[in-house]
Structures are given as structure tokens and as C-alpha cells.
Amino acid sequence: MKTDLAVSTPTSGNHAQAPITPWGVYAAWRRNARVYQATWLVNSLPPLSEPLIYLVAFGYGLTPLVGDVMYNGASVDYLRFLAPGMMAIGVLFQSYSEGAYASYLRLDYQKTWHAILTTPLTFSEVFTGELLWAATKGMIAALATGILAVFWGLMSVGTVVLSIPLLLLGSVTFGAAGLLTAGLVRTIDQINVPLFLLIVPMFTLCGTYFPRDTLPSPLFEVASALPLAALADLLRWPLGLPDHWPWALLWLLGWAIASTLLAWRTIYPRLFR
Amino acid sequence: MVLEADDLWKTYGDRPVVQGVSFSLAAGEVLGFLGANGAGKTTTVGMLYGAVIPSRGRVMVDGFNVQTQGRRARQIMGVVTQEDNLDPDFSVFDNLRYFASFYGITGRAAQNRASELLAQVGLEDYHKHRVDQLSGGLKRRLVLARALINQPRLVFLDEPTTGLDPDARQDFWRLVTELKQAGCGVLLTTHYMDEAQRLCDRLLLLQNGQVINSGTPLDLIHSTIGVEVIEVDGLKEDQLQPLLTQFQTWGRPVGVHYLIAVPPQGGDELWDYLSHRHPVGLSRRRANLEDVFLRLTGHTLDEN
Numbered sequence: 139m140k141t142d143l144a145v146s147t148p149t150s151g152n153h154a155q156a157p158i159t160p161w162g163v164y165a166a167w168r169r170n171a172r173v174y175q176a177t178w179l180v181n182s183l184p185p186l187s188e189p190l191i192y193l194v195a196f197g198y199g200l201t202p203l204v205g206d207v208m209y210n211g212a213s214v215d216y217l218r219f220l221a222p223g224m225m226a227i228g229v230l231f232q233s234y235s236e237g238a239y240a241s242y243l244r245l246d247y248q249k250t251w252h253a254i255l256t257t258p259l260t261f262s263e264v265f266t267g268e269l270l271w272a273a274t275k276g277m278i279a280a281l282a283t284g285i286l287a288v289f290w291g292l293m294s295v296g297t298v299v300l301s302i303p304l305l306l307l308g309s310v311t312f313g314a315a316g317l318l319t320a321g322l323v324r325t326i327d328q329i330n331v332p333l334f335l336l337i338v339p340m341f342t343l344c345g346t347y348f349p350r351d352t353l354p355s356p357l358f359e360v361a362s363a364l365p366l367a368a369l370a371d372l373l374r375w376p377l378g379l380p381d382h383w384p385w386a387l388l389w390l391l392g393w394a395i396a397s398t399l400l401a402w403r404t405i406y407p408r409l410f411r
Numbered sequence: 412m413v414l415e416a417d418d419l420w421k422t423y424g425d426r427p428v429v430q431g432v433s434f435s436l437a438a439g440e441v442l443g444f445l446g447a448n449g450a451g452k453t454t455t456v457g458m459l460y461g462a463v464i465p466s467r468g469r470v471m472v473d474g475f476n477v478q479t480q481g482r483r484a485r486q487i488m489g490v491v492t493q494e495d496n497l498d499p500d501f502s503v504f505d506n507l508r509y510f511a512s513f514y515g516i517t518g519r520a521a522q523n524r525a526s527e528l529l530a531q532v533g534l535e536d537y538h539k540h541r542v543d544q545l546s547g548g549l550k551r552r553l554v555l556a557r558a559l560i561n562q563p564r565l566v567f568l569d570e571p572t573t574g575l576d577p578d579a580r581q582d583f584w585r586l587v588t589e590l591k592q593a594g595c596g597v598l599l600t601t602h603y604m605d606e607a608q609r610l611c612d613r614l615l616l617l618q619n620g621q622v623i624n625s626g627t628p629l630d631l632i633h634s635t636i637g638v639e640v641i642e643v644d645g646l647k648e649d650q651l652q653p654l655l656t657q658f659q660t661w662g663r664p665v666g667v668h669y670l671i672a673v674p675p676q677g678g679d680e681l682w683d684y685l686s687h688r689h690p691v692g693l694s695r696r697r698a699n700l701e702d703v704f705l706r707l708t709g710h711t712l713d714e715n
Contacts, residue, residue, distance in 0.1 A: 165513050168512065176500075249494060250498055252492065253510070255461075256462070256490035256492070257485060257514055257561075258482045258513065258514060259482075260481070409462070410462065411457070
């Protein structure tokens with residue numbers, strides 16, 4: 139019999155080269171959606187309660203102190219400024235934690251990825267299904283915040299609907315960052331390192347709770363370079379887009395692509411030796 | 412042939428783990444990989460179902476190349492991995508139902524297939540249980556049921572009974588026999604020689620990633636050892652060594668015993684000779700795969 143040669147590199151092999159089918163991605167995504175569905179009441183608490191608590195706390199607590207804020211050269215009601223930032227934070231935390239913690243558990247503890255990869259699904263399909271599920275969690279959180287903001291009179295329904303493409307881009311970006319974390323860490327505790335070094339500073343400094351231009355110059359530059367800053371700026375489009383918005387969009391897109399590719403290349407060798 | 416492996420190699424850095432393994436497996440046949448821990452069994456099986464990328468070589472499953480047509484190949488195979496990878500987020504029943512969806516089996520068809528398999532493996536009373544409520548033996552049964560969800564033509568069982576109690580192992584063996592009778596090709600890795608001897612039509616003995624011998628269990632035993640062996644206690648090795656030359660047979664110490672293959676001619680003479688040396692213990696038994704492994708590798712299966 140003739141012998142085929144296959145060089146053992148992290149991206150060689152059928153799983154890496156096989157085309158992605160919508161059915162395969164959906165099957166992987168659906169597995170997670172079913173688990174979520176079974177415990178939807180518990181699962182829907184954080185995305186609903188967090189923005190509600192923040193909006194109530196900031197609405198009744200901080201607004202009388204802050205009043206209006208200056209954003210993009212105009213005076214804006216603080217809660218109207220805050221609401222898009224809250225949506226961005228929902229995207230950040232829900233997508234990242236699903237990609238990092240939950241995917242890591244499925245990858246390393248439960249070996250769910252290993253089990254599914256013995257079926258006709260390919261690595262690319264399972265990876266994409268996981269990424270889209272992490273993005274779905276971010277979307278649920280952001281849309282729950284958006285609906286609350288609509289009821290609060292801070293946003294129109296149209297604004298929320300038209301923001302969906304941006305929310306999806308942000309959800310994919312942070313979901314992929316979470317998956318990258320899951321691929322890099324070797325113990326679940328190590329997830330705290332990027333969480334506290336990157337995610338929490340991003341959450342506090344990127345202009346979600348206050349305009350970034352109040353920050354000192356070097357910190358302003360660093361905060362503006364982070365993807366949450368671009369997402370928050372873009373989500374505030376009803377309040378006026380900054381001059382650099384096309385760059386912000388491209389920057390966010392670049393983060394999404396880079397995080398996805400890096401996550402793919404990091405997780406693949408953990409499954410195929 | 413439902414499975415053909417051709418010159419499989421796997422190296423990690425400079426270290427070869429599997430070296431030129433070739434074999435084939437027919438439908439309705441149970442082929443066993445017998446070897447100590449670290450012999451390369453799991454790596455080889457990983458290459459067969461696509462979890463390990465071969466450094467060289469080719470695997471064909473029912474005519475589909477696992478490396479280039481993996482999706483088609485995996486459609487007709489089932490895998491029981493060594494580690495427990497049941498889905499703890501689902502009930503016993505849903506573990507099967509949702510796994511079926513990965514093969515495109517959904518709705519009523521998936522439910523019916525899941526119910527049928529739970530009955531086949533004797534888990535119908537546990538269908539609503541969570542996976543973490545099952546014992547080790549019940550979990551292995553569920554893993555096997557899951558591997559059969561797509562009615563595979565080929566099943567890989569990687570150390571399926573490790574850690575199971577004797578009753579659970581017997582149950583598992585019965586299920587494997589049923590698979591064979593149903594015409595399914597089964598590849599089994601094990602380090603239990605009784606399991607290999609009981610279930611396998613043919614065996615590949617692996618050591619250091621190489622096939623050191625192959626054949627039916629009985630052929631391997633007869634060609635390597637013979638029909639019987641004698642176990643001697645209490646005689647010194649230098650007393651026994653000359654006998655091996657004299658009777659043209661093989662022997663070696665194993666723990667507290669000295670094991671001697673009974674030669675085709677002169678077996679009774681050897682027995683009488685040993686009896687007259689007044690050993691502490693002397694017994695004669697049928698040769699088994701453990702003896703074969705010992706002769707071929709110099710180790711018992713447990714030693715490694």
C-alpha cells in the first residue's frame with residue numbers, strides 16, 4: 139500500500155482543513171443553548187439584574203451629583219451617556235466569561251470538545267459554535283440592558299435595533315478573547331490573571347462610566363486603544379459619533395479577527411497532538 | 412475491511428511513540444491491542460479516529476481516509492475514550508439525544524434511538540438521572556451507548572473497563588460480544604489479558620510503539636509458550652537454568668515463582684524431575700497471554 143505523509147504541525151490534519159458547515163456550527167452552538175435553556179431562569183438573572191441595579195444606583199445615586207456630562211462637545215444627561223456604556227459592559231463580561239470560564243470547563247474538565255470531535259463535526263465547527271455561543275451570551279446581556287434602557291426612556295427601540303451589528307461585533311471580539319484565555323491557561327485560577335489585568339481595567343477606564351477625556355493623557359491613550367473604548371464610543375452613536383469612528387470600527391474589527399485567529403491557534407493544539 | 416492502518420508513525424520531538432504500525436480489521440471482528448501502559452495503544456487509537464495527527468502513515472475507515480475525509484469516516488464510527496467525557500450538563504437520556512444531533516439524528520428519531528440504546532445497555536431506569544449520579548460501571552455503559560448512537564460499523568474501545576469491578580466488566584464484555592454478533596468491527600485496547608483473551612478474535616501485542624507479535628489469542632499462546640506452564644517455588648534459579656537447555660524450553664523468574672513453559676516433548680519428564688527436587692510449591696496450569704507477554708517483552712503487563 140502507498141504511504142501518505144502528513145507533517146505534524148498544529149494546523150495540519152482534517153479537522154483544520156475541513157470546510158465549515160452551517161449545520162455543524164449550529165449543532166455545536168445548540169448544545170450550549172440547550173444547557174442554557176434548561177436553567178434559563180438562573181441564567182437570565184445576571185444580564186437582567188446587573189444593568190437594573192447599576193441604572194437604579196447611578197440613576198438615583200449619581201445623577202443628582204453629576205447632572206450632565208460633556209461628551210463629544212455637547213452636554214448630555216448622565217444616564218443617557220451611561221446606558222450605551224452599560225450595554226458595552228454587558229457584552230464584555232458575558233461574552234468574555236462564557237468564552238473563558240465556561241469554554242475552559244468544557245475543554246479541560248468536562249472534555250465536551252473531545253467528545254464532540256469524535257462525531258462528524260470538525261474542530262472549526264465546534265470552535266465557531268463555541269464562539270457564537272459566547273457572542274450570544276453577550277448579545278443577551280446587551281439586549282436585556284437595551285430593553286431596560288428603552289423602558290427607562292433612555293433609548294429608543296430603533297437605537298437598540300440599529301445597534302445590534304455593533305453589539306454582535308463586540309460580542310465576537312470579547313468572546314474570542316475569552317476563548318483565547320481558555321486556550322492559554324492551564325488551571326482555572328489562571329483565568330483571574332487576564333481578568334484582573336485586562337478586563338477589569340478596561341471595564342473601569344474605557345469611558346463606559348465617564349468620558350475618557352477626564353483621564354490624564356497617557357492613561358487616556360492606553361484606555362482609548364482598548365477594544366471596549368471603541369465599542370462604547372460606537373454604541374453612543376445617537377449622542378454623536380467621534381471624528382475617528384471609522385478607525386474605531388476598523389480597530390474593533392481588527393481585535394475581533396486577531397482574537398479569533400489567536401484563539402483558534404491556541405485551542406487546536408490542545409485537542410490534536 | 413472496515414479499518415486499515417498503513418505504516419502509522421507518531422513522534423513527539425525526537426521521541427517515537429508509535430513506530431510503523433500496520434493492520435486491518437474486518438466487519439464483525441474484535442481486534443485487540445494488548446500492551447503495558449505507555450506501549451502506544453492510546454496514541455495509535457487516537458490516530459485511528461483522528462484525535463492524534465500521524466507523523467506518517469494512513470488510516471482508512473470503510474474506504475474513507477481519516478485525515479482527508481474525516482467527516483465521512485467519523486460518520487460511521489463510534490468511540491469510547493479512556494477518560495470519562497460524558498456531558499455533566501445533561502441527563503442520561505439527553506446525553507444520548509443531543510449526541511445524536513451531531514450525527515444529524517434529531518427529533519423523534521433521536522429520542523427513539525436513545526431509548527433503544529438505554530434499554531440495550533440496561534440503563535432505562537436511569538434515563539432521568541444526572542451523569543454524576545451514576546456509578547463507574549453505569550457511566551461506562553452510557554459511554555458505550557453514546558458511541559453506538561449512529562449505528563456505527565466500527566467501534567473503538569480504549570481501555571473500556573479500567574477501574575470497573577468484576578461484575579461491571581462482565582456486563583461490558585457481554586455488550587461487546589453483542590456488537591460483534593451484530594457485525595460491527597471492534598478495536599479494543601486493554602492491559603487486561605483475560606479481557607483480551609475472552610473478547611478478541613485477533614491480537615496485536617505492542618511494546619514501545621511497535622507491534623511485536625500478532626495472531627489469535629490461542630495461536631499466540633501456542634506459538635510463543637505452548638499449551639501449559641509450570642510454576643515452581645523454592646528452587647534457585649541456577650538449579651533451574653540448566654533444565655531449560657536440557658528440555659529445550661523457556662523459563663524465567665516472575666515474582667516469587669519460576670515460570671517454565673512445558674515443552675511439547677518431555678513435559679512429564681520435566682514435571683517428575685522438578686517434583687524430585689522437593690520445591691516449596693509446584694503447579695501446572697494452562698499457558699495464557701500474560702505468559703506470552705512476559706516472554707516477548709521480559710515484563711508482565713502490570714510491571715510497566
